[in-house]
Amino acid sequence: MAKEKRFGRRRSPQPGRVKKMRLKYIAILPSLITLMNAICGFIAIVYASRGSSAEVLIFHLPGFTLFALSGYMIFLAMIADVMDGRVARLSKTTSSFGGQLDSLSDAISFGVAPAFLMMRVVGVYLERWEPSPGLGAVLNQFVFLVAIVYVVCAVVRLARFNVENEEDESAHMNFSGLPSPAAAGVVVSLVIFQQDILPKLADHSVYLFTIIESATVWALPVVTLGAGLLMITRVRYAHVVNHYLRGKKSFSTFIVILFAGLLLVWYIQLAMVAGFCGFALSGLIRSAGAKMFRRKKAQSETAPAESQEKTGAQ
Numbered sequence: 202m203a204k205e206k207r208f209g210r211r212r213s214p215q216p217g218r219v220k221k222m223r224l225k226y227i228a229i230l231p232s233l234i235t236l237m238n239a240i241c242g243f244i245a246i247v248y249a250s251r252g253s254s255a256e257v258l259i260f261h262l263p264g265f266t267l268f269a270l271s272g273y274m275i276f277l278a279m280i281a282d283v284m285d286g287r288v289a290r291l292s293k294t295t296s297s298f299g300g301q302l303d304s305l306s307d308a309i310s311f312g313v314a315p316a317f318l319m320m321r322v323v324g325v326y327l328e329r330w331e332p333s334p335g336l337g338a339v340l341n342q343f344v345f346l347v348a349i350v351y352v353v354c355a356v357v358r359l360a361r362f363n364v365e366n367e368e369d370e371s372a373h374m375n376f377s378g379l380p381s382p383a384a385a386g387v388v389v390s391l392v393i394f395q396q397d398i399l400p401k402l403a404d405h406s407v408y409l410f411t412i413i414e415s416a417t418v419w420a421l422p423v424v425t426l427g428a429g430l431l432m433i434t435r436v437r438y439a440h441v442v443n444h445y446l447r448g449k450k451s452f453s454t455f456i457v458i459l460f461a462g463l464l465l466v467w468y469i470q471l472a473m474v475a476g477f478c479g480f481a482l483s484g485l486i487r488s489a490g491a492k493m494f495r496r497k498k499a500q501s502e503t504a505p506a507e508s509q510e511k512t513g514a515q
Contacts, residue, residue, distance in 0.1 A: 231288045231289035232298075232302060234284050235281070235285040235303050237278075237281040238282050239305070239310065242306065242313070242314045243309060245275045245310070246313065248267045248274060249314070268318065268321070271318050271392075272318065275314055278306075278311070279311075282303070282306070282307065285299070301363070308355060308359055311382050311384065313352055315425070316352045317348065319347075319388055320344050320345060320347075322396075323340075343422065347422045350426060350429050350430075351429035354429035358378055358379075361378075365377070375437045375439055375440060377435050378432050378435065378438070379432045379484060385428075387481050388421070388425050390477045391417060394471075395417045397470055399417070431484070431485075
């Protein structure tokens with residue numbers, strides 16, 4: 202009897218202890234697509250680490266440098282990032298586990314991978330340029346610091362998004378700060394432009410190729426730093442799908458989207474540079490325009506009041 206009481210007695214929970222929830226079920230297909238995002242980011246890092254070598258790796262395509270393939274792998278990660286959410290919503294299998302897995306994958310593909318790719322591309326160019334030892338050390342340290350700042354900003358951006366995110370995606374008309382895939386797209390599109398398009402220009406003009414290549418490589422750290430800082434700002438960026446593609450839109454919007462699609466089909470590399478860089482600048486332009494509008498509105502409201510005070514004084 203005493204043994205039955207001893208084994209049948211329930212332990213009272215200790216004060217301050219919270220019972221942890223155990224994950225029992227996960228959505229297979231969305232989770233696999235999200236993991237493809239992380240895998241593409243990891244492969245991009247591997248390609249970038251060996252970008253200056255002639256070693257043939259898996260998925261290596263002739264005519265493409267490993268740096269260019271690293272950039273394309275990050276773009277494949279973007280496609281997986283878009284697809285996993287869509288599949289989860291269509292199959293009604295959205296969960297907090299999927300959201301956390303998505304953020305961890307984004308930290309790899311859109312945080313670490315673009316920063317490491319930028320650092321390797323600029324580093325190889327500095328080795329080829331052969332500056333003075335003191336100047337080369339300073340430039341390498343600056344590029345390394347920029348990569349660290351970008352990664353930190355991407356992680357902070359993703360953590361803030363998880364805290365402030367609403368589950369209903371239809372309510373997402375704007376983002377607070379530059380989204381991490383768009384920031385990665387700005388960096389990666391410039392790398393692909395430098396690795397994939399500029400070499401074709403060398404066949405026509407070596408002098409012009411040298412100038413544009415140098416300008417692109419030197420702009421990479423500055424652009425990376427700017428994209429990283431934009432991720433943690435409160436600058437509003439439009440949700441492209443919900444804002445421009447969902448629901449009925451004007452005929453002018455349709456024409457703009459049509460020309461954007463034709464440019465994407467005609468020359469995808471140039472379309473990526475124009476699209477991502479233009480999107481990053483659009484938030485700054487809208488923010489500056491909104492501030493100017495509020496300032497003019499405040500001035501127009503204070504002007505009648507001042508004129509009334511002057512007439513009253515007279």
